Amino acid sequence: MSLQTEAEENLRVIRSLMEKATVYRAISAPSALVGGLLAALAGGALVWPLQAAAESAPVFFAVWLGVLVVSASANAWFLRLDAARRGDQFISPGMKMALTALAPAYITAAFATGLAALCLDRYLIAGLYLMLPGIWCVLHGLGLLATGHFAPRSIGRLGWCFLTAGLAITGTCLANPRGFFVAGDPHRAANAVMAVTFGGFHIIYAALTWPRKTAASVNAS
Amino acid sequence: MFDFEKLDKTIHEKGRLGIMTLLATRPSWPFQDLKAELQMSDGNLVTHLRTLHDAGLVAVTREMLDRPQTSYSLTAKGRASFKDYLAILEQIVNAGKSKQ
Numbered sequence: 001m002s003l004q005t006e007a008e009e010n011l012r013v014i015r016s017l018m019e020k021a022t023v024y025r026a027i028s029a030p031s032a033l034v035g036g037l038l039a040a041l042a043g044g045a046l047v048w049p050l051q052a053a054a055e056s057a058p059v060f061f062a063v064w065l066g067v068l069v070v071s072a073s074a075n076a077w078f079l080r081l082d083a084a085r086r087g088d089q090f091i092s093p094g095m096k097m098a099l100t101a102l103a104p105a106y107i108t109a110a111f112a113t114g115l116a117a118l119c120l121d122r123y124l125i126a127g128l129y130l131m132l133p134g135i136w137c138v139l140h141g142l143g144l145l146a147t148g149h150f151a152p153r154s155i156g157r158l159g160w161c162f163l164t165a166g167l168a169i170t171g172t173c174l175a176n177p178r179g180f181f182v183a184g185d186p187h188r189a190a191n192a193v194m195a196v197t198f199g200g201f202h203i204i205y206a207a208l209t210w211p212r213k214t215a216a217s218v219n220a221s
Numbered sequence: 222m223f224d225f226e227k228l229d230k231t232i233h234e235k236g237r238l239g240i241m242t243l244l245a246t247r248p249s250w251p252f253q254d255l256k257a258e259l260q261m262s263d264g265n266l267v268t269h270l271r272t273l274h275d276a277g278l279v280a281v282t283r284e285m286l287d288r289p290q291t292s293y294s295l296t297a298k299g300r301a302s303f304k305d306y307l308a309i310l311e312q313i314v315n316a317g318k319s320k321q
Contacts, residue, residue, distance in 0.1 A: 014242045021242075086251065087247070087249035
């Protein structure tokens with residue numbers, strides 16, 4: 001191998017290792033498990049044992065905003081632990097990049113949620129908030145996909161799952177609003193969607209990305 | 222003709238080059254993370270880290286968290302040597318291109 005070829009090969013190895021090392025995972029497997037279990041339990045409870053309470057819009061908002069706050073706090077806690085283990089800062093350049101990428105989608109989600117909450121007392125769009133699960137799925141998916149250039153592939157796949165499911169749910173609601181809002185039980189449908197998507201998708205993601213110890217590392221520790 | 226002697230032989234070895242590259246990306250790396258990222262055996266990684274430590278390029282920190290953890294970081298000399306090594310690689314590549 002000539003010196004120039006060897007130098008080019010070494011520079012390629014350095015670039016690829018640096019890219020791999022600067023990958024930032026905005027959602028760790030333990031946080032996804034906590035958030036997923038919370039969403040599945042909350043959604044499941046509102047679909048069946050607490051379905052009477054679920055018909056109240058304030059309960060819907062309180063439960064899902066509560067799940068969001070607890071899941072986001074758990075995520076921050078796990079990210080802090082992971083950063084401390086690596087000897088890195090909690091608010092690292094990677095986290096700043098992730099927050100910048102996530103911001104447009106999450107600000108839009110907050111705006112849509114606020115708008116739906118403000119419209120609760122308006123007769124014509126009183127059921128508007130029941131479309132929020134689909135909109136939240138779309139925007140969560142877009143947020144995750146926006147981190148694609150520095151996130152591991154699994155985050156991108158999770159983003160696509162949310163985006164696809166969110167578009168299907170929102171499309172179904174818009175194509176047949178009477179069916180969604182009038183027939184059946186729209187409150188159960190909205191909470192079931194939350195349990196399956198925010199619950200199920202995050203639990204599956206946690207199971208697939210959970211850090212596994214290799215046999216060698218178990219023997220060494 | 223490029224003077225091959227300018228290349229730091231301690232860094233130039235593939236395994237050690239990988240270690241130096243990773244250490245240049247963060248303030249410090251735990252042993253297990255380095256091992257997972259580079260997919261090296263314990264013995265191989267320890268040997269390379271010892272060589273880099275003996276050359277004054279890498280610092281070792283041992284601390285007791287929930288269990289003993291050994292972390293590695295670049296020393297000032299290590300960071301400077303890595304930068305010099307990169308500059309030399311670029312010179313080699315550029316020299317080759319200008320000949321073509």
